[in-house]
Amino acid sequence: MTVKKIGGWRQTSATEVYDNPWIRVTHEDVITPAGTAGIYGVVHFKNLAVGVVPVDEEGFTWLVRQSRYTLDAYTWEIPEGGAPVNEDPRAAAERELAEETGLRATHWEELLRLHTSNSVTDECAVVYVARGLSQGVTCHEDTEDIEIRRLPLTEAIAMAMTGEITDALSVAALFKLGLAWKE
Structure with a gap:
């Protein structure tokens, strides 16, 4: 053995x-x-989770509300998705941001890396902050039922604080960015 x-x-x-x-x-x-x-x-x-917190020059961000089959509910979250493990995580994050919100960004900064639920899965995630934003056209996947909302970053952080946002990747990213925002 x-x-x-x-x-x-x-x-x-x-x-x-x-x-x-x-x-x-x-x-x-x-x-x-x-x-x-x-x-x-x-x-x-089999994929890496990627997420993006887009932030414009006015301090606004974008959240995505989408149906999550496993929860039988709609959830608010940052733009996020999966990428093959051999793909550059930033390229995947750029694609997810464009697909879900139509946004393109000129400045990217890695915000965090984490394990999403390390007691039962080996899934890893990378989240970026995207700045220098310009609006393009969305290109949702067939599996996505999406609503997009632009709001002050402080309001998104408050939504995570009150439990209105429960997606772990989104909560971790918003809390970390919120701490950095105050410095």
Whole structure:
């Protein structure tokens, strides 16, 4: 039996139980850090999550309200999407911003990198701040039912503070940008 060490954990077996174009799920038999036998289900993402907080010269940003199938609800969030792991994250972020809002930007700055839900998935995310904005035409995907809203960045941050925005990537990005904005 091959044993793979993962921090204080030991993986004794891993079996793929599901696969589609976006994710792969494995069932893993493990020995916990306490030495007991257990199981772990891991969702492996085939794409990198990318997000953008566009900010114009007046201090306004854009949010996207879209239907999220898994939640059976509409959510407000920053423009975001997925990119193949071998694609440049900024190029993917530029594409997502243009597709969802029609915006193009001349100045890009990486804001943060994070793991979206590290207890069950290996998904990684990169978020950028985009400035020097100009308006173009949106090009929504077939799976997107989108409403776009331009609002003061401070109002978007307040929406995250009150729980009106619950998307983890959006909340983290808005909070970090809000802290930097005050400095």
